[in-house]
Amino acid sequence: MATLSDVARRAGVSPATASRVINGSSKPVTEELRERVLRAVAELQYVPNAHAQLLARSHRVAVGVIVHDVSDPYFAEITRGLQRVATDQGRLLTICNSYRDPDRELEYVELLRGQQVAAIILAGSGYHDATFTRLLNEKLAAYEATGGRVAVIGRHEHSGDAVMPDNRAGGRLVGAELYELGHRAIGVVAGPAVLTTTTDRLTGLRESLAAHGLSLPEHRVRHAEFDRDGGVAATAALLDADPGLTAIVALNDSMAIGALALLRSRSVAVPRQVSVIGFDDMPIARDVTPALTTVRLPLVEMGARAMSLALDPGAAAPRVEVLPAEVVRRDSTGPAPEVAPVRPRAAGSGASAG
Amino acid sequence: MATLSDVARRAGVSPATASRVINGSSKPVTEELRERVLRAVAELQYVPNAHAQLLARSHRVAVGVIVHDVSDPYFAEITRGLQRVATDQGRLLTICNSYRDPDRELEYVELLRGQQVAAIILAGSGYHDATFTRLLNEKLAAYEATGGRVAVIGRHEHSGDAVMPDNRAGGRLVGAELYELGHRAIGVVAGPAVLTTTTDRLTGLRESLAAHGLSLPEHRVRHAEFDRDGGVAATAALLDADPGLTAIVALNDSMAIGALALLRSRSVAVPRQVSVIGFDDMPIARDVTPALTTVRLPLVEMGARAMSLALDPGAAAPRVEVLPAEVVRRDSTGPAPEVAPVRPRAAGSGASAG
DNA sequence: CCGGGCCGGGGAAGGGCTTTCTCTGCGGTA
DNA sequence: TACCGCAGAGAAAGCCCTTCCCCGGCCCGG
Numbered sequence: 001m002a003t004l005s006d007v008a009r010r011a012g013v014s015p016a017t018a019s020r021v022i023n024g025s026s027k028p029v030t031e032e033l034r035e036r037v038l039r040a041v042a043e044l045q046y047v048p049n050a051h052a053q054l055l056a057r058s059h060r061v062a063v064g065v066i067v068h069d070v071s072d073p074y075f076a077e078i079t080r081g082l083q084r085v086a087t088d089q090g091r092l093l094t095i096c097n098s099y100r101d102p103d104r105e106l107e108y109v110e111l112l113r114g115q116q117v118a119a120i121i122l123a124g125s126g127y128h129d130a131t132f133t134r135l136l137n138e139k140l141a142a143y144e145a146t147g148g149r150v151a152v153i154g155r156h157e158h159s160g161d162a163v164m165p166d167n168r169a170g171g172r173l174v175g176a177e178l179y180e181l182g183h184r185a186i187g188v189v190a191g192p193a194v195l196t197t198t199t200d201r202l203t204g205l206r207e208s209l210a211a212h213g214l215s216l217p218e219h220r221v222r223h224a225e226f227d228r229d230g231g232v233a234a235t236a237a238l239l240d241a242d243p244g245l246t247a248i249v250a251l252n253d254s255m256a257i258g259a260l261a262l263l264r265s266r267s268v269a270v271p272r273q274v275s276v277i278g279f280d281d282m283p284i285a286r287d288v289t290p291a292l293t294t295v296r297l298p299l300v301e302m303g304a305r306a307m308s309l310a311l312d313p314g315a316a317a318p319r320v321e322v323l324p325a326e327v328v329r330r331d332s333t334g335p336a337p338e339v340a341p342v343r344p345r346a347a348g349s350g351a352s353a354g
Numbered sequence: 355m356a357t358l359s360d361v362a363r364r365a366g367v368s369p370a371t372a373s374r375v376i377n378g379s380s381k382p383v384t385e386e387l388r389e390r391v392l393r394a395v396a397e398l399q400y401v402p403n404a405h406a407q408l409l410a411r412s413h414r415v416a417v418g419v420i421v422h423d424v425s426d427p428y429f430a431e432i433t434r435g436l437q438r439v440a441t442d443q444g445r446l447l448t449i450c451n452s453y454r455d456p457d458r459e460l461e462y463v464e465l466l467r468g469q470q471v472a473a474i475i476l477a478g479s480g481y482h483d484a485t486f487t488r489l490l491n492e493k494l495a496a497y498e499a500t501g502g503r504v505a506v507i508g509r510h511e512h513s514g515d516a517v518m519p520d521n522r523a524g525g526r527l528v529g530a531e532l533y534e535l536g537h538r539a540i541g542v543v544a545g546p547a548v549l550t551t552t553t554d555r556l557t558g559l560r561e562s563l564a565a566h567g568l569s570l571p572e573h574r575v576r577h578a579e580f581d582r583d584g585g586v587a588a589t590a591a592l593l594d595a596d597p598g599l600t601a602i603v604a605l606n607d608s609m610a611i612g613a614l615a616l617l618r619s620r621s622v623a624v625p626r627q628v629s630v631i632g633f634d635d636m637p638i639a640r641d642v643t644p645a646l647t648t649v650r651l652p653l654v655e656m657g658a659r660a661m662s663l664a665l666d667p668g669a670a671a672p673r674v675e676v677l678p679a680e681v682v683r684r685d686s687t688g689p690a691p692e693v694a695p696v697r698p699r700a701a702g703s704g705a706s707a708g
Numbered sequence: 709c710c711g712g713g714c715c716g717g718g719g720a721a722g723g724g725c726t727t728t729c730t731c732t733g734c735g736g737t738a
Numbered sequence: 739t740a741c742c743g744c745a746g747a748g749a750a751a752g753c754c755c756t757t758c759c760c761c762g763g764c765c766c767g768g
Binding site: 047 | 356399401402403405406407409424425430431433434437448449464468469470492493496500582611614615618637641642
């Protein structure tokens with residue numbers, strides 16, 4: 001690789017001058033030398049060594065984000081928001097996928113610290129795991145102690161700047177929505193119990209049902225992976241155990257899509273026999289059939305806000321921005337049927353399917 | 355930030371020894387010093403400066419990939435394959451989104467070069483743009499000249515190692531499939547004409563139709579963005595101009611989903627009135643309604659192969675791996691209806707919709 | 709008893725860049 | 739004419755780490 005001194009030598013100037021031309025330093029350089037340098041750069045196809053630059057420069061320009069999985073639309077949207085603000089401020093964004101592995105998450109914090117990023121953003125649910133939380137907070141504290149900035153999205157456990165989607169309120173909206181439609185036999189297709197996002201949404205849902213005197217027994221909540229196939233599995237388990245359900249709450253849209261797939265495979269009409277409601281409102285939600293009723297979270301906005309917090313010098317007190325959830329009514333929910341709606345697969349005859 | 359010399363000082367050893375302990379060098383260090391160093395590392399929460407390490411070490415460990423957009427499932431799948439192989443070989447993957455902007459793509463090549471990556475992988479369609487192609491090849495050549503490795507996915511323009519999905523054969527499969535089902539009035543919802551992926555698929559389609567004596571007039575091909583909304587727009591234009599179409603070919607699945615959405619909004623039954631076929635087989639294809647018939651490309655495999663090529667020292671001759679396409683029949687295609695199937699929105703009376 | 713070889717450890721030279729400081733030479737002012 | 743100041747260029751000191759090379763002990767063999 002050509003180096004700066006190669007360029008300088010070829011242009012017949014000192015490395016200092018070459019550097020000044022290349023970086024557009026404030027220090028003036030005569031037009032002639034400037035041109036000689038630029039010509040040398042072009043001829044040698046010179047590209048500065050980014051690592052050497054970072055080492056020599058004082059201020060850090062990159063920002064890191066740790067998500068569960070960018071190819072999950074939920075994080076893809078958040079990342080879009082992060083990216084937008086980062087780019088606006090001339091910063092590079094490094095994306096790390098933890099694939100929901102807490103250990104990997106810890107490793108990535110170290111990695112990003114080693115990369116000298118200006119800020120670390122943690123997106124995605126936290127874990128109910130005291131040891132992990134302590135370890136993570138230690139690492140983050142160490143990072144912050146050396147001037148690093150930290151912002152989190154949707155995590156209670158960190159005490160600094162945070163953007164919080166109102167998962168609990170969203171859960172309440174789901175409960176209210178279904179209650180109004182007359183549903184009383186409600187099953188929940190939930191993500192891993194260890195994720196705070198799961199429990200927050202569930203808590204909200206329970207709260208609103210409780211307000212109407214309904215309870216949500218444990219056997220009507222099935223935990224599985226937070227993805228399409230998890231949704232299929234949990235829905236199947238739910239229906240097998242309790243064929244009388246009239247509504248299924250999926251705690252995210254991916255699972256809801258799995259639920260729809262399973263219901264279709266069992267020829268259960270949605271929403272005539274069973275209503276399905278999701279959570280997040282990812283873009284594909286409007287394109288499945290029936291179009292998915294869901295709780296919308298302002299994902300892009302969440303990303304953008306988090307990046308702004310991370311790049312802002314930071315107030316003394318931690319800033320927490322709570323972003324509201326709202327119901328988006330589409331075609332997968334409807335009034336509860338009046339008769340037992342789901343026939344067990346084996347059963348062949350009987351009951352009109354009004 | 356604590357530095358290596360901080361650690362060394364605290365442990366009462368030289369930086370050289372500290373470095374050896376931390377990196378597990380082959381040079382032996384007595385147990386006592388080793389422990390002192392490790393304790394100091396823990397106490398100071400020391401993390402090596404990755405940039406300094408890269409500068410000091412000779413060999414490059416990171417690999418860069420430039421995709422159009424990772425949040426597009428097509429690239430998400432490819433990236434998954436890349437990632438898997440990279441991780442297996444202990445390498446870090448840096449992902450860059452060009453958002454289909456050729457200039458940004460050029461910039462990212464420079465950026466990755468500056469980052470001293472061991473290899474650059476270009477995923478996603480090339481462009482019909484001679485100037486851009488020349489510029490890109492120059493930059494890549496310069497990179498390769500300094501020992502960098504390059505592999506491309508689905509691009510003809512680069513002469514080195516490549517993984518090529520067989521887009522043209524895939525196009526032919528689409529044509530054959532629809533012809534067999536009796537479709538003669540076929541419209542194409544195409545991506546930007548400037549992308550080679552678009553033209554390759556189109557060429558294949560034309561070939562197979564021509565083999566049956568059919569032609570594909572220009573007005574039955576509508577170009578738009580390669581995404582859902584592009585699919586909506588192009589399908590609308592197609593149907594408005596030519597209500598007699600019995601089949602719509604979308605040149606990728608995102609556009610196909612847009613096509614389905616538009617058809618649904620116009621109450622056109624799929625596949626009874628109009629068949630829809632996509633391309634790529636992204637995961638969501640099976641979950642839309644009707645489930646999408648499409649041409650499957652082994653996306654993850656493509657990524658994995660490309661990374662293997664990139665990390666392999668490389669033969670003298672460029673290696674090109676062509677991966678086959680195959681039709682996945684689902685529910686969005688069916689026999690062509692016998693009577694004119696689509697009534698213009700405005701028209702109210704007439705023709706039975708058998 | 710002395711010299712060579714080996715082992716554990718440190719000194720110091722980079723690696724490529726930025727930036728401060730220094731130096732030169734010029735123009736302007738008294 | 740003498741001096742001051744400044745613009746423009748270069749020398750060199752880092753930034754933090756790795757690794758080559760060397761050094762001092764020790765053990766062993768001659």
